[in-house]
Amino acid sequence: MIFENFPILTLMTFLPMLGVLLVMIMRGEDQERLRSNAVNVGGFVSLSVLVLAFIMLFQFDGANPEFQFVEKVIWFQGLNLSYHMGVDGISVFFVVLAALLTPICILLCKKSVTNRVREYVIALLILETLMIGTFCALDGILFYVFFEGVLIPMFILIGVWGGPKRVYAAFKFFLFTLLGSVLMLAAFMYLFIENGTTDIPTLMDNIPSQTAQFWLFLAFFASFAVKMPMWPVHTWLPDAHVEAPTGGSVILAGVLLKMGGYGFLRFSIPMFPDAVYLFTPVIFWLSVIAIIYTSLVALVQSDMKKMIAYSSVAHMGYVTLGIFTLNVQGVEGAIFQMISHGLISAALFICVGVIYDRMHTREIARYGGIVKNMPKYATLFMLFMLGSVGLPGTSGFVGEILALMGAFQVDTLIGTLAASGLVLGAAYMLWLYRQVVFGPVENKDAAAMNDVNLYEKVALVPLAVLVIWLGVQPNFILDRIGPTVEELLNTYYMTISLPTDELTRLGRI
Amino acid sequence: MNEMMIFADLYTARADVFLAIAALALLVVGVFVKGRGLYTICVMAAMVLVATLVMVLQQDNPREAVSVFNNMMVYDRYGVFMKVLILLGGIAALFIGVRDLRSHVIGRFEYAVLILLSILGLSIMVSANDMLTLYVGLELSSLALYILAAFNRNSLISSEAGLKYFILGALSSGMLLFGISLIYGFTGTTSFPLIADIIAMEQGAEISMPLIIGFVFVLVGIAFKISAVPFHMWTPDVYQGSPACVTAFFAMAPKVAAVALLGRLLFSVFGEIESDWVQIIYVLSLASMVVGAFAGLAQKNIYRLMAYSSIGNIGFALLGFIAGGLTGVTATLMFMAIYFMMTAGIFALIITVRDKNDIAAVKLSDFAGLSQKSKSVSYSLAFLLLSMIGIPPLAGFFGKLFVFKAVIGAGYYVLAIVGLVTSVVAAYYYLKLIKIMFFDQPSSDNFKIQSTYIARWVSIPTMVFVIGYILFPDRLYYEATQAALSLN
Numbered sequence: 001m002i003f004e005n006f007p008i009l010t011l012m013t014f015l016p017m018l019g020v021l022l023v024m025i026m027r028g029e030d031q032e033r034l035r036s037n038a039v040n041v042g043g044f045v046s047l048s049v050l051v052l053a054f055i056m057l058f059q060f061d062g063a064n065p066e067f068q069f070v071e072k073v074i075w076f077q078g079l080n081l082s083y084h085m086g087v088d089g090i091s092v093f094f095v096v097l098a099a100l101l102t103p104i105c106i107l108l109c110k111k112s113v114t115n116r117v118r119e120y121v122i123a124l125l126i127l128e129t130l131m132i133g134t135f136c137a138l139d140g141i142l143f144y145v146f147f148e149g150v151l152i153p154m155f156i157l158i159g160v161w162g163g164p165k166r167v168y169a170a171f172k173f174f175l176f177t178l179l180g181s182v183l184m185l186a187a188f189m190y191l192f193i194e195n196g197t198t199d200i201p202t203l204m205d206n207i208p209s210q211t212a213q214f215w216l217f218l219a220f221f222a223s224f225a226v227k228m229p230m231w232p233v234h235t236w237l238p239d240a241h242v243e244a245p246t247g248g249s250v251i252l253a254g255v256l257l258k259m260g261g262y263g264f265l266r267f268s269i270p271m272f273p274d275a276v277y278l279f280t281p282v283i284f285w286l287s288v289i290a291i292i293y294t295s296l297v298a299l300v301q302s303d304m305k306k307m308i309a310y311s312s313v314a315h316m317g318y319v320t321l322g323i324f325t326l327n328v329q330g331v332e333g334a335i336f337q338m339i340s341h342g343l344i345s346a347a348l349f350i351c352v353g354v355i356y357d358r359m360h361t362r363e364i365a366r367y368g369g370i371v372k373n374m375p376k377y378a379t380l381f382m383l384f385m386l387g388s389v390g391l392p393g394t395s396g397f398v399g400e401i402l403a404l405m406g407a408f409q410v411d412t413l414i415g416t417l418a419a420s421g422l423v424l425g426a427a428y429m430l431w432l433y434r435q436v437v438f439g440p441v442e443n444k445d446a447a448a449m450n451d452v453n454l455y456e457k458v459a460l461v462p463l464a465v466l467v468i469w470l471g472v473q474p475n476f477i478l479d480r481i482g483p484t485v486e487e488l489l490n491t492y493y494m495t496i497s498l499p500t501d502e503l504t505r506l507g508r509i
Numbered sequence: 510m511n512e513m514m515i516f517a518d519l520y521t522a523r524a525d526v527f528l529a530i531a532a533l534a535l536l537v538v539g540v541f542v543k544g545r546g547l548y549t550i551c552v553m554a555a556m557v558l559v560a561t562l563v564m565v566l567q568q569d570n571p572r573e574a575v576s577v578f579n580n581m582m583v584y585d586r587y588g589v590f591m592k593v594l595i596l597l598g599g600i601a602a603l604f605i606g607v608r609d610l611r612s613h614v615i616g617r618f619e620y621a622v623l624i625l626l627s628i629l630g631l632s633i634m635v636s637a638n639d640m641l642t643l644y645v646g647l648e649l650s651s652l653a654l655y656i657l658a659a660f661n662r663n664s665l666i667s668s669e670a671g672l673k674y675f676i677l678g679a680l681s682s683g684m685l686l687f688g689i690s691l692i693y694g695f696t697g698t699t700s701f702p703l704i705a706d707i708i709a710m711e712q713g714a715e716i717s718m719p720l721i722i723g724f725v726f727v728l729v730g731i732a733f734k735i736s737a738v739p740f741h742m743w744t745p746d747v748y749q750g751s752p753a754c755v756t757a758f759f760a761m762a763p764k765v766a767a768v769a770l771l772g773r774l775l776f777s778v779f780g781e782i783e784s785d786w787v788q789i790i791y792v793l794s795l796a797s798m799v800v801g802a803f804a805g806l807a808q809k810n811i812y813r814l815m816a817y818s819s820i821g822n823i824g825f826a827l828l829g830f831i832a833g834g835l836t837g838v839t840a841t842l843m844f845m846a847i848y849f850m851m852t853a854g855i856f857a858l859i860i861t862v863r864d865k866n867d868i869a870a871v872k873l874s875d876f877a878g879l880s881q882k883s884k885s886v887s888y889s890l891a892f893l894l895l896s897m898i899g900i901p902p903l904a905g906f907f908g909k910l911f912v913f914k915a916v917i918g919a920g921y922y923v924l925a926i927v928g929l930v931t932s933v934v935a936a937y938y939y940l941k942l943i944k945i946m947f948f949d950q951p952s953s954d955n956f957k958i959q960s961t962y963i964a965r966w967v968s969i970p971t972m973v974f975v976i977g978y979i980l981f982p983d984r985l986y987y988e989a990t991q992a993a994l995s996l997n
Contacts (some may be wrong), residue, residue: 079914141910145901145979152895155940157946167948171940178898178936184928188915189910189925218683264927 009085009136012052017124019045028052035117039110042121046103053099062480067488080197084138089484090265091135093156098131101254104459105247112357123153131255139187140198162243169243176236180226180404187219204270217275229261234313242311246353254346258338261319273496283311284414285325298428304352304362315341322403331485337399347384347463350355358449369441374451378437380460385433387467389426395470439500518577524564531557532625539618550618551607562596590992591635591769599760601853601967606754608963609860612867615661627653631766640699641691649677657755665836670750677743680735688726695720696963701778708781734767738796741820748816753869757856797824798826802931805938819955832915838993840911847908857964858890864955878951883958889947894939896975
């Protein structure tokens with residue numbers, strides 16, 4: 001590696017803060033120019049982060065399951081906390097995902113956000129710092145600082161630029177997430193006291209006692225389940241999505257939901273193996289309920305964003321299902337599904353944003369027949385819709401099929417029920433597409449909308465390329481996450497205290 | 510005691526002596542200043558406090574406890590840490606007061622003198638090494654505070670606040686004295702080290718019950734001062750009725766001093782019978798956290814809201830004392846320091862919102878649409894409130910981290926979980942204020958941000974602290990640890 005000692009993760013994490021500073025100190029009389037400068041600076045900074053992210057990705061050694069690009073500096077001696085950063089196969093693609101979606105959101109606000117543009121850009125840049133930091137942090141408290149800090153910019157994004165019920169949505173988002181997180185904080189402090197440090201690699205080597213694992217798992221679960229979100233604590237998500245501005249929805253669906261899944265992989269599985277084993281059946285059923293129930297709920301929605309939000313909950317059901325199958329296919333599928341969902345749901349929210357900006361309504365019934373005057377839009381929307389359905393050839397297929405393969409190895413009934421979600425997913429997404437894009441022209445305004453403009457093209461086309469490319473070439477991701485996942489599962493089965501015959505049944509001896 | 514020793518003692522206590530003389534001198538000077546003299550005397554009082562601060566910091570050398578005046582007072586690093594906070598609180602209150610009282614008919618220089626006298630009392634309280642010094646310090650500060658609470662004598666509500674505070678304060682002082690007399694009756698002394706020795710000697714044998722009862726009365730007296738539930742009833746009314754700057758002072762200096770005094774009593778004097786008092790503090794803390802969070806939800810007045818916020822935060826601060834030991838006391842000291850900074854900033858900012866007659870806003874709805882009127886004030890206030898909730902990376906998060914870590918380390922899991930959940934409940938009312946400032950439309954143009962110049966002197970340093978603490982967390986923590994070490 002040529003970047004042996006180059007602090008690339010720190011640079012990626014804190015470069016957006018430089019952008020924040022630049023946008024803040026901008027002064028001038030011409031408001032119009034100030035706005036466009038803010039967007040340009042934000043775009044430039046976040047694109048630089050994206051370039052760094054790609055450099056990091058290509059320097060990343062996929063065969064090595066250890067943490068890479070590690071940086072460790074003492075941060076708080078009194079409490080023995082360190083500024084410890086590093087990425088492994090589990091986190092590396094989430095960093096890239098966060099770096100990819102931020103410039104897209106900043107770009108989109110050029111046309112769709114009209115008031116307080118500078119603050120909008122600042123909020124997005126702060127979010128980028130916090131998101132990248134969350135996935136890179138290797139110290140528990142540092143992780144918590146980034147993880148929880150996300151609440152501030154997201155609260156402001158929903159509350160200031162959101163829809164009519166934004167206050168309710170912002171409060172619900174904030175309080176739900178905070179309640180989950182404080183329990184995780186308590187668990188962190190317990191681990192801190194037991195081990196004298198919250199350094200994540202050290203914590204992974206010191207598994208707590210079985211009783212402690214039980215409670216600690218529940219505390220972490222409270223936080224990650226809300227963040228995922230899992231049924232029945234998912235109710236904040238539809239509200240937050242519906243009210244958030246397009247950029248907020250994109251970041252929320254694209255990156256923030258992945259923090260929950262990432263947390264399960266980073267903390268729950270390596271640190272509390274026995275509790276994970278104990279809770280697996282519960283989580284399977286919760287996942288299956290999430291997949292089937294929220295798909296059914298999605299079927300009856302009349303609001304586009306709400307429908308996609310419910311579909312997100314269903315897709316996250318595959319993620320939790322995959323993670324807790326605790327076999328290589330399942331876990332790899334879960335990670336792949338998270339990345340793929342990050343691209344597809346982000347793109348779908350942008351697609352909704354495109355027509356929302358023109359018509360200012362998200363009612364499905366108000367649209368219809370827009371394929372005639374928006375052919376390019378219809379094509380892109382179709383691609384992402386099919387990706388969300390899980391059509392082979394798109395990235396959505398790979399994640400779902402791997403997660404289901406993992407599930408069938410563990411429990412046929414669970415696998416079958418989860419697979420039925422695919423049918424429901426196809427049903428509501430195709431219905432949505434038919435209502436909005438095809439069919440008779442219901443509304444004259446809808447028929448008069450312009451096709452996607454340059455900014456929207458620049459935002460959507462790269463995502464479309466990625467969705468297809470990852471659908472055809474999933475090994476680009478799987479090769480890099482594979483060794484880490486295998487290492488994770490090997491350690492899991494080594495540390496778990498199960499009788500030998502049980503381990504034999506699982507094929508682990 | 511020979512003369513030389515008296516001079517040596519006076520030299521050790523020079524910060525307090527200087528403050529006493531300066532306060533009285535300013536009272537004389539104030540009379541001769543033309544006009545109302547508020548501004549002049551406030552500036553001079555602030556300079557006096559800065560000079561005292563320098564003396565207190567010098568006192569840090571040599572870094573060991575020195576007891577003076579026949580063991581009546583003790584000067585140690587614990588006292589230094591707390592006094593720095595109290596003096597900073599006094600300076601902040603003077604800055605806020607200059608702005609807040611400027612247009613008031615009652616904007617008189619006595620405000621500054623009373624603040625100085627109150628700080629002198631608090632400072633004596635923190636250094637007390639004898640029950641009688643404790644009482645003298647407490648009463649000196651309380652008498653000044655009674656007057657301050659009723660400072661706006663033309664206002665019915667302010668007079669009510671003063672009277673209420675006086676009656677309840679007198680009641681709590683009475684309980685404190687009763688407790689002291691019981692302790693004196695059963696130990697034969699009022700000196701802290703001697704009482705501690707007697708308790709240590711009796712250890713193993715039964716501790717006499719009246720001694721414990723006496724201590725409980727002392728605790729009740731102090732619980733009034735820190736407004737821990739169920740002795741908190743006066744707080745919302747006094748916070749609401751007093752002039753805004755006085756409320757700001759109430760929320761900072763006396764709280765810090767009373768917590769300091771409580772820490773000294775619990776650990777230096779009654780440390781041996783921790784198992785006896787810990788349950789009392791446990792109940793006080795639990796009840797304060799719950800009442801502070803839930804009662805705050807219904808408030809429509811910003812000062813009442815801050816009162817319940819301070820009640821809840823005292824509950825958090827007591828968690829460190831429950832945990833005990835070096836980490837526990839350090840945690841409480843850190844929590845108080847961080848809480849103090851946030852409170853100073855919040856009060857400095859809320860008094861800048863005023864109506865046409867230059868009267869400070871009191872209703873939460875008066876803050877509607879503040880973000881459209883002043884970005885700097887509304888964003889600063891939002892950050893301070895988020896810090897109060899305990900959202901990282903702001904300093905308030907670390908305050909909570911310290912106390913909850915200590916209390917979980919001591920094995921009080923239920924208390925920790927209840928505390929964390931109440932902090933989520935309390936998050937709602939802080940968020941409500943942020944919501945009013947950012948998401949609501951201004952109802953009228955009555956309320957404006959006026960003349961933030963002086964408020965900035967308080968709000969900018971606190972903002973820098975709240976946002977920047979994460980970068981250099983060690984320095985303050987080291988000081989707090991040293992302070993806690995000198996106590997045990």
